[in-house]
Amino acid sequence: MEENKNQFIKRTQKDYPMSLKLQIVSEVENGQLGLKAAQRKYGIQGNQTVKIWLQKYGNFDWNHKVSAMKKKTPEQELLELKLELETAKKKIKRLEAEAEKADHKSIIFDMMIDLAEKEYKIDIRKNSSPK
Secondary structure, rough: OOHHHHHHOOOOOOOOOHHHHHHHHHHHHHOOOOOHHHHHHOOOOOOHHHHHHHHHHHOOOOOEEEOOOOOOOOHHHHHHHHHHHHHHHHHHHHHHHHHHHHHHHHHHHHHHHHHHHHOOOOOOOOOOOOO
């Protein structure tokens, strides 16, 4: 029984989702990670796997060894657009939550000022009437 615990499942390229491949390629091309660092960070077993992904999905022209932009496949463009959309949706939700919190703060501060003016019979708010 203990023999089964020590065995590991060998992973293949097909096990990695396309979004992960594109993310890793992007991080390596942008200089955020090196080949080995990406391999360690994401637990990729094959020594050539990340390099193959760079050749398949990256923007570097490996045939001419020139950093010319290669045309992206429709699948890559679609995935990138989906990721951008998800990021934009998350940003909108975060900004809406921040706006709601700011509105609540404003209402609470107004109530506090009203109470202070009523309790202590002093004008806290500035009069903005023209002279």
